[in-house]
Amino acid sequence: MTELIGGEMIAWSDLDGTHGPAPAAGPEFGPLLATATGHTLVAGPHAADLIDALRTEQITLLVRGVPDAELLTARYAARPGVTVRCGSLEKLSGTYDTVVALDGLDRLLTTEAADLTWDETLAQLLSVLRPQGRLLLQVANLFGLHRLLALPPTPADTEWAPPDDPTRPTGPDAIRARLSAADVPVLRDYAAYPGALLGGEVLADPALRGFLEATLTAAPAPAQLADPARLIRGALRHNLADALAPAWLFVAGPGPAAPVALIAANASPATAAPSGGSTSATVAAVPPAADRPASAGSAGVGLVAGPVVAAEPASASSTRTGVAAGLLAAADRASAGSAGVGIAGARAEEVRREAGGRWVRGGGVPVPLGHTLEDLLVGAAQRRAVPVVRELLRAWQRSSAAGVPAGQVVVGADGVPHALRAGGKPVEALRRLAATLIAGGDTHLWPSPADEAELTALLAGMTGRELDPRDVPAAARAEPASIRELTIARDRLERELADARAKHEFYERQIANRDHDLKRLRQLNAVLSATVPGKAANTLVGGLKAGRRAVREVVRRSRG
Amino acid sequence: MHHANHYYGHSHVLARYCGLDDTDPPRLHGYLQHGWNIGDGLAPDHEYTPGVPSFLWSERTRRRAWSLGRRQGYVVGSPFAYLLAMNPLTDNDQREGTIWYPFHGWEGQHVVGDHDGLMAEIRRTEDGPVTVCLYWQEYRSAKLRQRYESAGFRVICHGYRGGWWKDLDPGFLHRQLAELRRHKRVASNRLCSAVFYGALAGCEPAVYGDPMHLENEKNAFGGQPRILREWAALHGPRVDPATAHRLAVDELGADRLLSPAELRRLLGWPMPASVPDAELTGVLTR
Numbered sequence: 001m002t003e004l005i006g007g008e009m010i011a012w013s014d015l016d017g018t019h020g021p022a023p024a025a026g027p028e029f030g031p032l033l034a035t036a037t038g039h040t041l042v043a044g045p046h047a048a049d050l051i052d053a054l055r056t057e058q059i060t061l062l063v064r065g066v067p068d069a070e071l072l073t074a075r076y077a078a079r080p081g082v083t084v085r086c087g088s089l090e091k092l093s094g095t096y097d098t099v100v101a102l103d104g105l106d107r108l109l110t111t112e113a114a115d116l117t118w119d120e121t122l123a124q125l126l127s128v129l130r131p132q133g134r135l136l137l138q139v140a141n142l143f144g145l146h147r148l149l150a151l152p153p154t155p156a157d158t159e160w161a162p163p164d165d166p167t168r169p170t171g172p173d174a175i176r177a178r179l180s181a182a183d184v185p186v187l188r189d190y191a192a193y194p195g196a197l198l199g200g201e202v203l204a205d206p207a208l209r210g211f212l213e214a215t216l217t218a219a220p221a222p223a224q225l226a227d228p229a230r231l232i233r234g235a236l237r238h239n240l241a242d243a244l245a246p247a248w249l250f251v252a253g254p255g256p257a258a259p260v261a262l263i264a265a266n267a268s269p270a271t272a273a274p275s276g277g278s279t280s281a282t283v284a285a286v287p288p289a290a291d292r293p294a295s296a297g298s299a300g301v302g303l304v305a306g307p308v309v310a311a312e313p314a315s316a317s318s319t320r321t322g323v324a325a326g327l328l329a330a331a332d333r334a335s336a337g338s339a340g341v342g343i344a345g346a347r348a349e350e351v352r353r354e355a356g357g358r359w360v361r362g363g364g365v366p367v368p369l370g371h372t373l374e375d376l377l378v379g380a381a382q383r384r385a386v387p388v389v390r391e392l393l394r395a396w397q398r399s400s401a402a403g404v405p406a407g408q409v410v411v412g413a414d415g416v417p418h419a420l421r422a423g424g425k426p427v428e429a430l431r432r433l434a435a436t437l438i439a440g441g442d443t444h445l446w447p448s449p450a451d452e453a454e455l456t457a458l459l460a461g462m463t464g465r466e467l468d469p470r471d472v473p474a475a476a477r478a479e480p481a482s483i484r485e486l487t488i489a490r491d492r493l494e495r496e497l498a499d500a501r502a503k504h505e506f507y508e509r510q511i512a513n514r515d516h517d518l519k520r521l522r523q524l525n526a527v528l529s530a531t532v533p534g535k536a537a538n539t540l541v542g543g544l545k546a547g548r549r550a551v552r553e554v555v556r557r558s559r560g
Numbered sequence: 561m562h563h564a565n566h567y568y569g570h571s572h573v574l575a576r577y578c579g580l581d582d583t584d585p586p587r588l589h590g591y592l593q594h595g596w597n598i599g600d601g602l603a604p605d606h607e608y609t610p611g612v613p614s615f616l617w618s619e620r621t622r623r624r625a626w627s628l629g630r631r632q633g634y635v636v637g638s639p640f641a642y643l644l645a646m647n648p649l650t651d652n653d654q655r656e657g658t659i660w661y662p663f664h665g666w667e668g669q670h671v672v673g674d675h676d677g678l679m680a681e682i683r684r685t686e687d688g689p690v691t692v693c694l695y696w697q698e699y700r701s702a703k704l705r706q707r708y709e710s711a712g713f714r715v716i717c718h719g720y721r722g723g724w725w726k727d728l729d730p731g732f733l734h735r736q737l738a739e740l741r742r743h744k745r746v747a748s749n750r751l752c753s754a755v756f757y758g759a760l761a762g763c764e765p766a767v768y769g770d771p772m773h774l775e776n777e778k779n780a781f782g783g784q785p786r787i788l789r790e791w792a793a794l795h796g797p798r799v800d801p802a803t804a805h806r807l808a809v810d811e812l813g814a815d816r817l818l819s820p821a822e823l824r825r826l827l828g829w830p831m832p833a834s835v836p837d838a839e840l841t842g843v844l845t846r
Contacts, residue, residue: 386635447590447613447632461822466831499611506609
């Protein structure tokens with residue numbers, strides 16, 4: 001049953017993603033939610049699979065929009081312990097053993113409420129948390145890399161008041177201090193990336209860089225200023241992955257220990273099925289990035305939820321855009337059985353350090369240490385270290401990881417490539433690398449113009465293998481999605497055009513010279529033909545030709 | 561692409577390495593460095609077409625070319641190093657004496673210097689038989705040839721380097737390698753390709769004697785004084801062979817040779833018909 005507590009918004013939905021970012025989502029939150037105990041408040045919009053991950057009997061869901069409340073009521077009608085409350089946070093009464101606010105604090109107050117600062121909103125939320133209760137709070141980083149790379153945003157409907165105010169803490173340290181002061185000490189906090197929650201210990205170990213890079217860059221990125229993969233790689237290298245995380249997640253208050261890191265198994269490359277089909281199993285289809293406001297108003301994972309939920313083209317639900325989102329789509333998919341990538345398929349796995357110091361994930365699979373092959377290859381190409389590039393390519397193409405994209409291969413200190421996912425055809429992996437190198441402007445190493453097919457063939461050649469560019473299978477035309485890559489592409493094309501024009505002129509001159517030579521030779525020929533030996537030679541050649549014709553005629557007749 | 565690609569049978573050697581017909585190498589899509597060089601790898605009078613790659617011998621040359629604005633440089637190593645890779649040195653080589661390359665001018669250039677003084681110095685320095693290898697211009701001069709012969713030297717010429725697609729000599733480098741392998745030492749009065757070739761082919765190199773000069777010689781990229789400063793270790797009648805070999809490997813890119821598949825792709829050459837597909841086609845089965 002829906003309980004209207006006051007301040008509710010009649011025609012409004014946060015769950016469908018039309019008035020702002022999609023709701024908080026991601027299988028990586030599952031294990032943390034499963035530890036919730038007692039009466040649990042889920043404050044703000046959360047995807048259905050997050051609510052489903054709660055194991056407590058008594059759950060209160062707080063949403064702002066009446067349609068959302070009705071949808072949730074209908075969905076959980078059969079679950080007796082679930083209460084849906086609709087309205088503004090300051091109207092909420094009662095105390096809760098666990099408060100879950102993975103969407104942050106920016107979508108808890110309604111248009112009818114007074115404008116509260118971030119700090120006042122937090123105080124309001126903490127006021128309903130029982131002493132010694134557990135808080136799961138995610139806070140968007142307004143200086144996160146997704147925002148640094150965002151195209152100029154259009155304010156979303158939800159931003160009737162800007163999300164930033166002077167009371168908003170500007171980093172994880174400040175938030176930890178604020179929660180401590182409120183007597184809710186932080187047990188663990190994570191850098192929250194799409195599909196990954198990374199604790200400090202994981203980020204501090206340089207040996208995990210390759211694995212983390214592969215995990216964080218696995219998902220396609222929406223249109224923005226630059227491809228985030230490069231920035232993610234740089235952030236990891238410069239120990240800025242926490243400071244530039246799209247959001248931070250805090251687990252505060254007493255209770256069971258939280259894992260050091262969680263990654264969405266399906267969004268991460270770690271356990272992808274050999275078919276490579278099931279990468280997106282989280283929430284619902286999210287509107288394309290271009291349609292979504294990349295505004296500062298988004299709490300939770302906000303804009304960057306895109307990559308996490310971005311579905312493979314093969315997924316039945318992935319082509320949805322815009323309206324059908326959140327629970328609706330999730331419910332659809334659940335009813336569609338295995339047609340889509342079901343919520344049930346989404347899961348998270350823990351990354352932890354064993355007693356012996358070894359990093360393992362999931363059920364004990366060792367995490368490969370080192371750098372991604374792509375990182376090493378691009379780095380070597382930038383340093384013009386051709387022999388290194390050649391050696392890396394050879395080792396990769398001779399290994400069982402030959403068909404795995406270079407960004408999903410971790411090369412350890414021993415030089416052995418470890419695949420993080422199942423591969424396809426080697427030539428496709430090479431082509432993908434060629435595309436990455438071209439898009440990143442890292443092709444100084446090779447003669448231009450080198451299109452994808454030509455560079456693919458050259459890369460194959462560097463491994464000692466024969467490949468004709470015409471035999472490189474066609475790839476879907478990938479539109480450069482970001483401004484930086486567009487600029488690189490434009491500069492490259494400009495250069496290639498200038499080169500082609502210069503070559504054209506060169507060939508014109510060559511042809512003119514050859515024409516001149518030909519003319520001279522023909523004249524010489526004519527002069528020589530007029531001489532006595534020349535005439536004799538012509539007579540001889542003519543006679544021979546006549547003889548050959550006669551023989552052919554005889555042969556033809558005898559066969560006929 | 562450029563007639564200089566076929567100098568000294570260079571393109572012929574590469575064609576052979578690539579498994580193609582080495583009597584008629586295909587058109588090479590780029591500029592191939594044809595001599596040891598302290599500039600951007602190509603001749604000073606070389607006409608550049610933007611966007612056409614230069615195939616250079618060494619990484620050092622590539623860096624220099626880049627700094628000079630030549631961005632389309634690709635290190636492939638020298639054709640001589642490929643030839644040597646196809647005909648590796650053996651312990652059976654019977655080596656004796658010195659092969660001496662007097663500094664020469666190229667087509668249209670004239671060397672000014674005292675040949676008699678040079679011959680005397682060679683005699684003083686070398687204790688074994690000496691073979692003097694003249695450039696075809698000098699070799700054609702019977703007078704000059706006789707002067708060296710009368711001084712007791714064996715006089716040879718590796719051949720004509722070819723030009724403008726005429727008089728190409730596919731055997732040039734082969735003859736040079738064969739001669740180098742017959743000698744213990746290689747020497748010249750100027751550090752040049754031949755000295756590096758010799759060092760790579762197992763000869764003890766030496767650079768001494770009047771370096772002579774060309775009429776109106778221009779010191780491009782620092783010229784002879786810079787060569788003396790930068791490659792001082794290779795100058796003198798006795799040079800450390802290990803150092804010389806290491807430098808020769810660097811300058812001739814002997815450690816940077818490509819596989820035939822990669823070289824063919826770079827030069828824009830076809831796959832040879834004789835290549836067994838199954839053996840080489842790891843990526844795609846034809």
